Amino acid sequence: MKVKIDGVEYKFEKKISILNAARKVGIDIPTLCYDRRLSPNASCRLCLVKIKGKGIVTSCTTPIEDGMEVVTDDDEVRKAVRMNLRLLSSRYPKPALKKRFDQLLERYGLKEGGGAINREEIDDSHPFIYVDMNRCINCYNCVRVCEDIAGRLVWRITNRGAESRIIAEGGSLGRSSCISCRACVDVCPSGAIEDAMLVKYGTPERYYWSVCNMCSLACRVSVGVSRNKPVLIRPAGEKPLDAGGCLKGRYIWEDAFYSAERLHYPLIRKGGFLKKVDIKDAIGIASEKIREAVKEQGSEGFGLIVSGRLTLEEYYMLNILSREVIGSDNVWNSFTLCYQSILGEFMNSIGSIWPSIPYKEIGISDSIIVVGDVDSYHPALGDAIRELSLQGDARLLVVGTSPSTEGFMQNASDVYIKVEKERIGGLFNCINKRLVEEGYVDLDYLRGATENLGEYLGVINGEKSCENNAEKAVEMLGRGRNVSLIFEVEPWYESTKELIDTYILLNGRERRANIVPLFEECDLVDAFYILGGRSIDDLAQKAKERELKTLMIVGGNILRPAIRERLLSSLRDVDFIIEIVPTLDYFSRYYASLVFPGRTYLEKRGHYLSSDMTIRHAPSSLEGTEFQEFDLLKGILEALGYSVGSMEEVWNVVKEKIRKNVIAKNNSGKKYKFLF
Amino acid sequence: MVRINLPKKEVNTFYNAADTMPEEEYCSGLACYVSRNLKKEFWKKAMAQRPRTYCLGKCYSSPSSSSTHEKPIIEVRSRKSVIGRYLLKGELTLKDYISLGGFKALEYALTSLSKRNIIKEVEKSYLRGRGGGGFPTGKKWLLAYNQKETERYLIVNGDEGDPGAYVDRFIMEYSPFLPIEGALIAAHAIGAQKVYFYIRREYPRSVARVREAVKSMASFLKYKLPKIVVVVGKGSYVVGEETALINALMGRRPEPVFKPPYPTERGLYGKPTVVNNVETLSNIPYIISNGGKEYYELGFSKSRGTKLVSLNSLFKRPGIYEFEFGVPLKEIVSTGGGLKRGKVAGLLIGAPLSGVVRPEEFDTRLGYEELEEIGSSLGHGNIIAFNEESPPGEILREIVSFLSYESCGKCTPCRLGTKKLEGILSKGYILRDELEEVYDIAHTLVSSSLCGLGIGAGRVVLSFLSKYRRVIVHEG
């Protein structure tokens, strides 16, 4: 599709909106009511452009057409945009915040804002959200995001015309059914709905980089600080896959950082109660308990449970503790606890559970398949994928199984297939079969790259029946030149095999296929050190037989509830449990004998490994956070007679290890094996 | 996916009459304004009434109130009568309607024509929408007919909110079977399973008559027909805009939605939907019985068939006249017998979303394009004459204040622009200093409003300024 924008001809692959097309080629068009997460509302009337032969239209709602000629900024357009902005500003209080609306006013040289401030329009009844409807410019973004994305109806419009206003359900946000997702804060362009934290502590004085560890993507984020307190998290960039803009990452930290249960010093259990203890003494007790356990039971007497959200430096220290100092393999982590069965399938077939590309490279795919609820578990990635599709960068096939996937992803998809979970395997089996039948696979290439092509073809041509009708999907994938298969792996998925086979089949000389497995609740990062670790039954067994004397739990526990229950029941039989966590949780409250205060990611220094094998550096810059988990572990190791260097020295060792082990493993040249 | 039935409490605040209205309502509409001197006490009461009532469909005897019950003159002035002949004898019973040949067209369509051929006849007739847009009806039906989705709807638009318009009202009251027959033919042709008949609350008699008609037909017609649901408005002008109407029927705020996609592709509940005006559908039985060609022979240029026009109470002979398209405006004015008070200073045709017509332009012939050419528009065929008692600046004030009151508030220029204009015009004229601002706002309304209301508001202002600038603009 060829479209002329401001005199220059551009080519586009998909029929996207003029707005998205223009932005894609770097031409900015002012908008207020457009938000990439919402379907257009076309109410602000700022995104005006002129189409030759047709006149002025809103670019957010008008799709491009072949041969179209668009002018984004001529006299008539600018005049109308300016007038609409002026009308909006006539009731707006003095521009103060640097919200999008304020920026637009500045860009158009408008300083009118001087609307009266009516106290009744201010609602501070909600602990996290501050409402000042004097600033509202009636874009309805809040109403739409609440209805369409949060699935609530908290924000409502009353009256009509110039009298229309936005109100919270029941007239008070604090008493409404708001779930505090703060999506409305995010989409409000005027600051009428604002983060209470910002209002309370002020706009950030400075920002520093950190790495969000709320999911395995480990996005870089920017932390805004006011009076040495973090008040705001911003995404690191504006492009999709710069990510870091998801709601989880933006807000969940507050719950931990500002929690009333935040730990500031170690606690020791005495007569059933947790009592404050000096840090030096606590380190002494911990190392003593470890030594005792080993003395009684040998190296099997001590074990570790580690979360998936630690820094690489911390993993290194824990590895030293377990493998070198104690000499055991007693390390459990969330990944192996949840995914042991599936692990084997990956290793057996493609030799790795890592994504075959860094997430950023999904951006160069022309076709993307999404299976499962990416949005709920990896929201930043879900956002990015949706945007790639809406911007026309890639065709999107969504295989939806849950209602939430339907709502969000479906709207952005080119092909949507709804299927029950148990039938995903059948669907992909069918896709695979058709890919072969319709000549979309490069058999010559696959013969060389796989171990068992002949056998596989025999099976899919023969006994495996094709129950689904998947023509559109097959056509889309077949025509793709760079296809990314992104799927949420759940422990009970039956379909992993077929999905891996699809990935293998799509590889060829003319087409590159990428596989990006995502693990819904658990993370890969820790698995990097401890792959092939031990299962939960193994842990329970050891505890039951009273073999395990001392157990150390590092990081907030993030296991799935089902497993958590089983874990808790076996932990009763462990003599001494040491825990390192930022906030007092039920583990520490009821099971731990010794609790060390941990750091949230906002305060941590170190490096994270994103599950796509990209390394991210977090340099903390909050004052008073110098002593960290690293130092604590170092103290314990030293008390056990083992000395390690500084964090920088440790990092250099880790870096080397990653290069050797992981990168090399990924390029081992091993042949693929179909699983069917 | 659209969520239906939003919380009623807030949605109801959109309408001005969702809760209570005074027992006796007085109209503040434009037709009542220009004839305010005919019954001064009525107008006074209207000005005092809150919330306001806009148009009771009694513009032939205005200023009007809900408790007067005069009837308009109704005459056929065309070579052949398409609709008028069903209105000459007052309220028809089902039997009366059948004796005039009623339901023959429906029977013929159901038994002897294919769906595609019904649509072909309508296309041949070149019938265009009488709700104001003038979109070819056959083409609209074909768009819905060609959709893949099989769940479809037909909506009959009986919201007639334009001041001076009361044609739809008398079709619904006197001969409700006529638009229903047309609607059933339309529903059959496009494959709609359900028909919604939306009638404004200001027409209680129309509501009663259409309800009655739907009931009485049930036992009479032996075919399996789509269900007809009658829905009554709650007081809003913009709800007559088709996408707003669709929102209203879904229990959402009746705000217009951008197009495309058009309702024929994504309408009620996201399904293909045809919205047609009452009068539009009332032409259908004739077209099916006599063939599209015969209908096409009436009228002229790109406006074919006949049009019922309604004249306001300032005329000596106010009422509904069926004319063929092509009749010169001056003939319409003389049919009305001149004015009761003063001389014709100008006409408002298709108000409020259309420009003003000066006496020098009365040679213009009645037709969609012809009226557009002089900056006016056919609208509902509602013609309001005004005399020198109503200065153009004040008429413009009335129109703009109506549109500002009725603006849904969704889009910026209309929500705030009409309000601003209302303020400037409140004195009944424009100061020279304000002129540039007025032009800027009007142009912005025309170029950037979301729906016809805002666009129309801008056009009205520009039309008045181009034709009466000297009297509207005062030197400081």
Ligand SMILES: Cc1cc2nc3c(=O)[nH]c(=O)nc-3n(C[C@H](O)[C@H](O)[C@H](O)COP(=O)(O)O)c2cc1C
């Ligand atoms: C502000 C506004 C109000 C409208 N009110 C009405 C109305 O009261 N009755 C009507 O039939 N059409 C009305 N329309 C036109 C409808 O949107 C739509 O075009 C019409 O119902 C289609 O039917 P038709 O093609 O048979 O004319 C209105 C349009 C606008 C922009």
Ligand code: SF4
């Ligand atoms: S509160 Fe904010 S998001 Fe909601 S309508 Fe007003 S300006 Fe838009």
Ligand code: SF4
């Ligand atoms: S033009 Fe007026 S009535 Fe139409 S959508 Fe905009 S605000 Fe609503």
Ligand code: FES
């Ligand atoms: S962004 Fe298009 S109208 Fe607001």
